[in-house]
Amino acid sequence: xxxxxRIVVTMDGPPIENGAxxxxxxxxxxxxxxxxxxxxxxxxxIDLGEQALLPGxxxxxxxxDYTMMRNAICPQQSFTQWIARINALKRSLDEDDYLRAIALxxxxxxxxxxxxxxxxxxxPELMVRMPAPPIRxxxxxxxxxxxxxxxxxxxxxxxxxxxxxxxxxxGGFGLNPHAPYTASDELYRLVNECARxxxxxxxxxxxxxxxxxAMFRHGxxxxxxFMRGLGRKMDDCGKRPSLARLIENGLVHEDxxxxxxxxxxxxxxxLLKNNSLHIVHCPRSHRYFSHRPFQFQRLHExxxxxxxxxxxxxxxxxxxxxxxxxxxxxxxxxxxxxxxLRTVTTNPARxxxxxxxxxxxxxxxxADLICVPFAGDVVNVLDAVVNHEEPIRWMMVxxxxxx
Ligand SMILES: [Zn+2]
Numbered sequence: 469x470x471x472x473x474r475i476v477v478t479m480d481g482p483p484i485e486n487g488a489x490x491x492x493x494x495x496x497x498x499x500x501x502x503x504x505x506x507x508x509x510x511x512x513x514i515d516l517g518e519q520a521l522l523p524g525x526x527x528x529x530x531x532x533d534y535t536m537m538r539n540a541i542c543p544q545q546s547f548t549q550w551i552a553r554i555n556a557l558k559r560s561l562d563e564d565d566y567l568r569a570i571a572l573x574x575x576x577x578x579x580x581x582x583x584x585x586x587x588x589x590x591x592p593e594l595m596v597r598m599p600a601p602p603i604r605x606x607x608x609x610x611x612x613x614x615x616x617x618x619x620x621x622x623x624x625x626x627x628x629x630x631x632x633x634x635x636x637x638x639g640g641f642g643l644n645p646h647a648p649y650t651a652s653d654e655l656y657r658l659v660n661e662c663a664r665x666x667x668x669x670x671x672x673x674x675x676x677x678x679x680x681x682a683m684f685r686h687g688x689x690x691x692x693x694f695m696r697g698l699g700r701k702m703d704d705c706g707k708r709p710s711l712a713r714l715i716e717n718g719l720v721h722e723d724x725x726x727x728x729x730x731x732x733x734x735x736x737x738x739l740l741k742n743n744s745l746h747i748v749h750c751p752r753s754h755r756y757f758s759h760r761p762f763q764f765q766r767l768h769e770x771x772x773x774x775x776x777x778x779x780x781x782x783x784x785x786x787x788x789x790x791x792x793x794x795x796x797x798x799x800x801x802x803x804x805x806x807x808x809l810r811t812v813t814t815n816p817a818r819x820x821x822x823x824x825x826x827x828x829x830x831x832x833x834x835a836d837l838i839c840v841p842f843a844g845d846v847v848n849v850l851d852a853v854v855n856h857e858e859p860i861r862w863m864m865v866x867x868x869x870x871x
Contacts (some may be wrong), residue, residue, distance in 0.1 A: 469515045469867070472502045474519035474851050475842060478829040479813045483849050489521065491835045494867035499829050516862065517842040520853055522809075524583025524603075524836035524863060525789045526816035529671070529727045529748040529777025531588045532573035533566050537782040547677035548690040550757070554782050566591055567598065573787060578871050580788040582862035583836035584826055586725070586748075586777070586816070588644050588672065592627070600636045603865050604836060606820065608644035608671050613655045614700045620658040624666070638866055641645050642669035648710040649680055650696050656719040663723060664722055669820055671748075674718065675711045675736075676728040677759065684710045715739045722746075725819045727777065729767075730759040737766065746773045746819035749811075751795035753779035755853050764800050768807075775816035793854045805850035835867040 469491045476487030488505035495691060498505055506513070509678045540615050544550040561569075584604040587653055589595070592609045609627065611618050631844040643659045645651035651672070659694055663670050675681065682689030687706020689834070696702050712735060714720045720743075727748045732740070749762050765842055778784050789812045797808055817827030825834050839862040840853050863871040 470509060470511045470795060471506055471516060471521060471837070472505075472513060472819075473519045473839065475517040475520045475846055476829060477522040477809075477849060477853060478810065479523055480828040480830040483520075483846055485846050487521065489829055489835070489837070491867050492555065492774060494835055496829060496833045496835050497831050499831070502521050516839055519839040519862070520842040520849050521829070521837055521839055522832075522853060523813045523829055524865065525812045525840045526582050526584040526586075526775070526776055526820075526827055527577060527582045527787065527789055527812070528586050528725065528775035528819060529750055529779060530568040530573070530585050530787065531579075531590070531780035531782070532585070533588075533590050534780035534782040535569040535573035535576065535787075536561065537567060537569075537780065538785060541782055543758070546690050547679050547769075548694045550783070551691075553696070563591075563594055563597075566594055567663070570594075570598065573781075576787040577603060578863060580786070581838040581840075581857045581863060582787070582789060583838065583863065583865050583870070584639070584816070584820075586642075586669075586820070588671070595630065597699040600634065602870055603638070604826075604834075605637070605639040606669060607639070607641045608669075609641065610644045610646050610657060611659070612646045612650045613652050614650055614695070614698055618655060618787065620655070620662060624662050624668075628666075640668070642671060644671050647673040647676070647680070648704075648714060649683060649691060649700070652701075653704070653717065653719060660719065669725060670723060671725040671727065673681070674714065674720070674729055675709065675729045675731040677757065678731060681709055681731040684708065684713065709733060709736060711736045712739060715743050715745075720745060723821075725775075727779075728754075728759075730754065730762055732763060737763075737770070740767070740772060741770045744772060746775065746815075748775050748777045748816075748819075749796075750777045750779040750784070751792050751799065752785075753783040755795065756783045761799075764796070765802070768803075773815050773818055774811055775819055776811045790854070790856050795856060805854045808854050809850055837863055837864045838862065 472488045476484040488502040490509045589607045590610040679691035683692040694845045725746045813827040840856045
């Protein structure tokens, strides 16, 4: 199959006018100008017309379980109060509600051009009741051991069997010790050991709120009291902030995809420079919680790989990465459109250690593609893509039409 479009935005070189992509078995094997591709390759030609063809977007942090919670929680006085609200809401939902939420979440992701999602899954036991996901999905099993230990090895063995039996599920799985206030050091250690053996990706939430900072740095505050009330051992509190402690204890490192990192002191900043974690920033969820400004520029200039995520609809109003890019552009007007687009294509692909397969249009990459109407000049195409506002009408995952 050969796809032709007015402009092909490859993210692997300059945009190609009158470009074409040759695809076989879900894999891209050539991308160049149309005349060149047509001369060298045969196949059915699909002319997409006046559009920019680009890699499908990658959402690096999402909780599809909470898709039913759009506008259900108005911004609270504190992060801890939001946790209490979402926990109460979670208790009011049953398995069918969550399955519906996940299906709706996939529809919403597709609507806005997402072809890969890193989804935190709090109820992996429900996955046996799901059809194959319509887009490439990495399921990160959420792990919390405040009240009881988790049999990590059993958990991981079960996941391997599950995915082995489902070759049509595109993507894979990884682990998500939820956050340092809900997951013990022991759990982080076990998860690291599993990843070392299996190569699975890992993600966690760190330094999301001022209350988490107060809990670990000073041993006080609302989150501290809340977690103590749940019976958490608090002997790691009042010493060092969570990011510094996890990095210095070797519990998170360059293999980790870390969401948020909103609270960062100079010492932690220096640690980050030497331990290149992959960071996920969620611009609109960040605004919802009124966190202090995310230090995008400093982290970017330090060479940290930053991707974007939507977080869930419990703290956002859509799963729309275009809207996240636009919020980032408003906050960081010095960023070039290409750099912004990288935060939802090549950067998350790198965080997943899938740089050769995802986030770009290049030989050897999977044919995960979307189209954005574009009839303008090539010099403006990246800006037009970042500022796109309509639902996506054409999308391909693994060489198959998905919208
Ligand atoms: Zn999250």
